[in-house]
Amino acid sequence: MSHITKITVCGGGNGAQALVAVAACNLGCALDVYVPLGDEADRLRAGIAAHGGLEAAGAVQAKARPRRISADPAEVIPGSGVVVLVLPAFAHEATLRQIAPFLDRAAWVGAIPARGGFDYSAAMILEAQGRGDVGLFGLQTLPWACRIQEYGQQVHILGVKRAVDVASRPAGRINQLAPLLARTLGLAVDPAAGFLALTLANTGQIIHPGIMYGLFARWEGASLSSAPLFYQGLDEEGARVLASLSDEVQAIRARLERVLDLSAVRPLKDWLMHAYGDAIADPRSLRSAFATNRAYAGLKAPVREVAPGQFVPDFGARYLTEDVPFGLAVSQAIAALSGVETPVMDRVIAWTGERLGKDYLGRDAGQTRIPQNYGLDSLERLIAFANEGLEIRD
Ligand code: NAD
Numbered sequence: 001m002s003h004i005t006k007i008t009v010c011g012g013g014n015g016a017q018a019l020v021a022v023a024a025c026n027l028g029c030a031l032d033v034y035v036p037l038g039d040e041a042d043r044l045r046a047g048i049a050a051h052g053g054l055e056a057a058g059a060v061q062a063k064a065r066p067r068r069i070s071a072d073p074a075e076v077i078p079g080s081g082v083v084v085l086v087l088p089a090f091a092h093e094a095t096l097r098q099i100a101p102f103l104d105r106a107a108w109v110g111a112i113p114a115r116g117g118f119d120y121s122a123a124m125i126l127e128a129q130g131r132g133d134v135g136l137f138g139l140q141t142l143p144w145a146c147r148i149q150e151y152g153q154q155v156h157i158l159g160v161k162r163a164v165d166v167a168s169r170p171a172g173r174i175n176q177l178a179p180l181l182a183r184t185l186g187l188a189v190d191p192a193a194g195f196l197a198l199t200l201a202n203t204g205q206i207i208h209p210g211i212m213y214g215l216f217a218r219w220e221g222a223s224l225s226s227a228p229l230f231y232q233g234l235d236e237e238g239a240r241v242l243a244s245l246s247d248e249v250q251a252i253r254a255r256l257e258r259v260l261d262l263s264a265v266r267p268l269k270d271w272l273m274h275a276y277g278d279a280i281a282d283p284r285s286l287r288s289a290f291a292t293n294r295a296y297a298g299l300k301a302p303v304r305e306v307a308p309g310q311f312v313p314d315f316g317a318r319y320l321t322e323d324v325p326f327g328l329a330v331s332q333a334i335a336a337l338s339g340v341e342t343p344v345m346d347r348v349i350a351w352t353g354e355r356l357g358k359d360y361l362g363r364d365a366g367q368t369r370i371p372q373n374y375g376l377d378s379l380e381r382l383i384a385f386a387n388e389g390l391e392i393r394d
Pocket residue numbers: 011012013014015016035036037040086087088089090091094095112113141142144145146147318322
């Protein structure tokens with residue numbers, strides 16, 4: 001991919017700022033930033049000017065200045081060989097619609113992380129704009145756990161994965177893209193066979209709603225004196241919920257693997273070891289692997305302070321509002337098309353819905369990224385769409 005002379009990052013949050021700092025250091029080409037939300041473009045520019053660059057600190061260290069930062073897609077999208085969305089999944093569609101008219105011919109557009117069903121919505125949006133030439137890619141997860149310390153100045157990288165999976169559409173071009181992404185991110189990027197594998201391999205859909213359910217399914221409203229540790233606090237019962245969700249994903253994999261390569265869809269414990277390896281001190285059980293993962297140390301459950309020193313669970317956090325409609329619900333819908341039963345997914349999704357006032361399995365299914373919302377309403381259509389992604393040529 002020697003012809004790429006510019007990459008553009010879309011987003012101004014934790015992950016986007018980490019990517020800008022790391023990629024601008026690692027890449028030998030220009031890097032621009034598209035930040036349309038509110039006054040983020042101004043704040044990003046001001047922070048970088050005050051600090052002499054945007055800095056990643058902690059588990060990864062880098063400091064760099066992007067070339068241009070803009071809230072106007074016409075200023076930064078043209079000329080980009082690769083455009084990367086580092087956004088909560090609910091912002092993908094709006095951002096894709098904004099940038100689509102300005103994409104170069106045969107540019108790549110991807111999401112880090114992709115979450116579930118990114119390809120369904122992105123392909124529909126691009127096709128509607130006559131942009132079938134644009135390639136899609138997605139990463140299975142964000143490579144870093146990261147939090148902004150000072151906006152536009154410093155982002156703290158708490159933990160880094162050692163390997164991340166990537167998928168593309170057309171799938172045949174993945175070997176052009178993966179080395180560039182590996183260089184950009186500074187870690188191993190392993191090609192998955194296609195986007196359906198990536199959707200099912202999205203471990204955030206298991207870990208985040210599963211642990212929230214384990215921690216708070218029996219919560220009855222009493223305030224907490226502190227936020228529980230999210231990963232280190234995982235108990236045996238919570239670990240059983242995670243194992244059951246992982247087993248259900250594996251059942252979908254087994255059903256669809258007769259016709260598609262889904263080898264990237266690892267059981268949860270295998271994925272943990274693959275992604276974190278030596279950072280895990282005690283890999284003997286799923287619970288101990290979570291509780292002793294250095295990259296997860298100290299991370300707390302999302303809570304809201306309702307009075308000084310009194311907290312309640314924050315059910316509006318991304319762990320439910322993103323990872324269910326753009327994650328677990330997508331896999332559950334794929335299971336339904338495949339004739340696979342998913343009682344634990346159903347229970348966790350229904351519980352999330354009760355907490356959020358949503359019926360993701362019924363009335364509010366239109367607010368999710370399930371394949372049925374994009375015309376993929378039978379197993380034959382789902383598989384045909386996946387196979388088309390394997391076959392289409394430049
Ligand atoms: P974030 O909350 O920091 O991102 C918020 C940013 O997204 C905003 O600042 C804005 O720039 C952009 N945004 C939000 N809504 C928008 C809209 N409607 N239009 C345009 N832009 C909008 O999120 P993050 O922590 O950077 O996470 C990004 C993704 O990575 C999410 O999918 C998240 O689940 C995932 N992730 C994050 C972490 C982490 O440690 N931060 C770890 C694993 C996965």
